[in-house]
Amino acid sequence: MSRVLSDAADETSPSGGGNAPVGSLEATLRAARDEGRKLLVPYVTGALTPHWCDVVRAVAAAGADGLEVGIPFSDPIMDGPTIQEASARALARGATPAGIVSELSGVDVEIPLAVMTYYNLVFRSGHRRFARRLVESGVAAAIVPDLPLDEVGEWARAADDAGVETVMLAAPTTADDQLEAICRRARGFVYGVGLLGVTGERDELATSARRMARRLKAVTDKPVLIGVGVSTPDQARDVCEDADGVVVGSALVRRLLEGGGPDEAAAFVGELRAGIDA
């Protein structure tokens, strides 16, 4: 995967951590897209099991272009039952934001990492401190679903200053003029929410998913990934007809909740990869 790491991105490489260079999420995804590759960004819940870092490594090696690591929050209002349960289990094991982020510095993967969490954990830690921690651990980006455009300013400034990319979300209900503003503010990629609803597996791809992708592609050149309700290789392939790539969370996390380890995670990510490459 090192083929997609630009020299410019290398210069921002942090001293600590062996991960892909901080600030490299958008550069990496753009480069891969421009080579004609569809993008796959799986989601795993941090600290879900004692060996969760092995899951991260396995997923990275199985064909992911980037990876979202969830930092569990007690009140995850964008998440459905699967990720809620994963968050609750991780918290019951004593997961902390600082612990997860610092463990990530040891995973040493070549793809860029993003954390996904809710704003109170960022706010409580302090914007600058949170951003600095991410940089120190080699985390490239952050996704904070309860920070919409009107509220993102304070965090986004701290993140920009530290070199952390803030992924912005767009929803099917987002008005057109807002869509452009969201894309302008987005770093890393634009996260198109595929349906009206919370995370979770769905039997069929919502018709809103491809429409969301088309609307975003019409207003931005940044990588457009669709997530929420993308659960199977077939669904991933379908949505990639319009999107640059997909985020897949609950379908992978469910396998981990059912006792799957690094091998099962890697096998599923391999299936997704094969699906979108087909």
Next chain:
Amino acid sequence: MEVRSSSPTTMGEPSPSGRFGSFGGRFVPESLVGACKELEAAFRSAWADDAFQSEYATLLREYAGRPTPVTECRRLSDRLGVRVLLKREDLAHTGSHKINNVVGQALLARTMGKRRLVAETGAGQHGVATATAAALFGLECVVYMGAVDVQRQALNVFRMNLLGAEVRPVDSGSRTLKDAINEAMRDWVASVETTHYCLGSVMGPHPYPWMVRELQRVIGDEARRQCREVLGGDDPDFVLACVGGGSNAAGTFAGFVDTRAALIGVEAAGGAAIGHGVPGVVHGMRSHLLQDEYGQVLEAHSISAGLDYPGVGPEHAYLAEVGRARYVEAGDDEVLDALRLLSETEGIIPALEPAHAVAYVARAAGDEIPTGSTVLVTLSGRGDKDAAEVMELLG
């Protein structure tokens, strides 16, 4: 007694971003941003519209039973040495102040063309009120309620069902009000195009804290006129209300904020967000919040389901910060004593929530509330819903 003047903006409109000082805001998933803006616009125009105001006033009068009286508590006053007046929201239709807010929001839902209401409920009173308004307006209604609260408020679950609402027990987290709110918000994220989220207190994303306070200010506006009659043109020295999310307190305070009355909110000791919380963001708002060092929200523990909430409405955080209102706590045991005291001295069985306010008056009379003071307490609801639980506790 401490007398404070308030700035002209105290309990006025929040800033354009929905802030009271640094509190408030709109921290919601992108899917809900449009709905919050639509609601804000609908409320703004409705609130300025005479036709809406008069329909709302008619419903409050003819359906909800307003105005509710102010009752002078002679025997209790003799006992405590302070003159106690009760604003009787327990006499409003459905048994609590919650009906004021819900009738207004149901009218707004109709204006916006929404056919479905979702709500959260702790004590069940807001759920019952929402189910009632949904029946009145012919709307579909789903109420989320923590599984613990479903147990302890079984009577209200039955009432909601009778009214044609679906009650969905919530098994996540602490299985109380906080988790019911999460679940209601998740429902709203998925159904926002057809559904109005009928939030039950002065909390959540902008415009809810402001809108719900405006819909509840009828409590304070009425009470101020009524107190002046009883007190020969005077305002009370102290104005008290219990604080869960803070809607009955905010509605009450709004009527007295520009008087010399000392405003006191009474939180449950196990859910005292202003007493023990620190600034944080949950349920769409920045406010005081019980949380751990990492920002994980802590579970509140109170005898009263309606106060079992680790957060508080953002305007209360602001009123505390600027010193216009003071927030105190009452514990489960003294609340049960107060419930008994009011029942025996006045023949009024209060809900456990406002019994917190009564408990503080009982404790502070002759001390922080000097002997001879006049005290208005908003009795936000009646005790029927708690009878089974209290029977067990006192049994």
